Amino acid sequence: MALPAGHRLQHFAPLIARTQTTHQAVDPVAYDCVKVIIVRAGGALLFSEFGARHVNVGDAVVLAANTLCGAEPEGWVTTTTLYLDRDYVIDQVFWQFAEQFTDRLDAKHFLDTHYAEPAQVLRLGEDRAGLLMRWLDELAALSIDGPAPERFYRAQALLFSILDVIVPHLSVTEVRVTATQRATTCPSLPRHRRFSALREEARQAERLLREDYRRRWTLRELAAAVHLSPSGLGRVFVEAFGKPPIAYLAMLRAERMACLLRTTDAAISVIAREVGWSDADFAARQFRRAIGVTPRRYRAMIRHAAGGPVSG
Numbered sequence: 001m002a003l004p005a006g007h008r009l010q011h012f013a014p015l016i017a018r019t020q021t022t023h024q025a026v027d028p029v030a031y032d033c034v035k036v037i038i039v040r041a042g043g044a045l046l047f048s049e050f051g052a053r054h055v056n057v058g059d060a061v062v063l064a065a066n067t068l069c070g071a072e073p074e075g076w077v078t079t080t081t082l083y084l085d086r087d088y089v090i091d092q093v094f095w096q097f098a099e100q101f102t103d104r105l106d107a108k109h110f111l112d113t114h115y116a117e118p119a120q121v122l123r124l125g126e127d128r129a130g131l132l133m134r135w136l137d138e139l140a141a142l143s144i145d146g147p148a149p150e151r152f153y154r155a156q157a158l159l160f161s162i163l164d165v166i167v168p169h170l171s172v173t174e175v176r177v178t179a180t181q182r183a184t185t186c187p188s189l190p191r192h193r194r195f196s197a198l199r200e201e202a203r204q205a206e207r208l209l210r211e212d213y214r215r216r217w218t219l220r221e222l223a224a225a226v227h228l229s230p231s232g233l234g235r236v237f238v239e240a241f242g243k244p245p246i247a248y249l250a251m252l253r254a255e256r257m258a259c260l261l262r263t264t265d266a267a268i269s270v271i272a273r274e275v276g277w278s279d280a281d282f283a284a285r286q287f288r289r290a291i292g293v294t295p296r297r298y299r300a301m302i303r304h305a306a307g308g309p310v311s312g
Contacts, residue, residue, distance in 0.1 A: 013146040014088035015159055017139040021078040025302065028070035028258045028291050030251060032241075034084040035069075036166065037061040038132060042077035045301065046070070048119040051292040052301075058126040060166055064118040066242050068255060068290045072301055080136040082159070114172045119292075122169040135161050201226040202240035205233060209245065213252045214276040219245060253277065254290035261299045268295045 028047065043056040048069040055061060063069055065086055071077070094107035101107055139158040147155040204226045209217065222245055223233040237245045253275040260271045272283035287295050
C-alpha cells in the first residue's frame with residue numbers, strides 16, 4: 001500500500017498506523033488502500049468527494065481506495081491514519097458475517113453495496129474518540145517497522161477495538177443513492193508487491209495513463225495498446241484499481257490540476273488544457289467531483305491559508 005514519503009516499508013503489511021502533526025497544506029492525493037484518519041488535536045479543512053468539511057478533535061474520516069483527499073490545517077492538526085489493505089478488510093467482513101455468506105465474493109458484494117460512499121466524515125465526539133487514543137498509540141508503535149508476525153495478533157486486536165467504535169457510525173445503504181457512490185471500491189494491490197492475480201495488462205494500462213495523462217485516451221485506444229478488448233480491459237482494470245480506466249484518468253488529471261492551482265498563477269482554463277481537458281467548464285465539473293470543491297474555490301482557500309487575498 002502507498003504511504004507518504006519517509007513511511008515506505010520494506011515489507012508488505014495489511015494494516016499500518018501512522019501518527020503525525022501537519023502544519024502545511026496537503027495536496028489532494030489518492031492511495032491504493034482504505035484509509036481511516038482520526039483527528040487527535042487541532043483542526044483542518046478537508047476536501048474530497050464529500051465536498052469541503054472542517055474536521056476537529058473527535059472526528060474520523062474514512063476513505064475508500066483511490067479516493068482523492070487534501071487538507072488545509074487550521075494552524076496545525078495531529079492525526080493517526082490507519083492504512084488497511086482492501087483484501088484484508090474483505091476477509092474480516094467475510095468472517096464477521098460467515099453465517100450468512102456462502103463465499104468470499106459475498107463479502108465483497110456486501111462491502112460494495114453497503115459501504116458505497118467513497119469518502120465519509122464521522123462525528124464521533126471527543127469522548128468517544130478519546131477511547132481510541134491508547135489503542136492508536138500502541139498500534140502506531142507496532143507499525144514502526146511493520147507489525148512483526150509474533151505481534152500481529154496484538155495489532156489485529158487493537159484494530160478491531162478501534163473499528164468497533166468507528167464502524168457503527170459509517171453510513172450504510174442498500175442501493176446507490178448519490179452520484180458519488182461507486183459500483184465498486186476495490187483498490188489496486190500494493191504497488192511495491194507483485195501479485196500474479198493482478199493482470200499485467202492492468203499495470204501497463206495504469207502506467208500509460210499516468211505517464212501520458214494529457215492525452216485524449218479512449219477506452220478502445222488504451223485497450224489496443226495493451227492487446228485486450230475494450231470490455232476485457234475495463235473488467236481487469238476495475239478489478240485492479242476500483243474504477244474504469246477513463247475515471248482513473250480523470251482522477252490523475254484532477255490530482256495534477258490541484259498541484260498547478262497551488263503552485264502557479266496560471267488561469268484555470270490554461271491549467272485545464274495543461275492536464276488534458278480542453279473544456280474548462282467540463283474540467284471544473286470533473287475537478288469538483290474528485291476534490292469536492294471547484295478549482296476557483298480551491299485556489300482561493302490556498303491563497304487564504306498562505307495569507308493572500310481571497311477571491312471568488
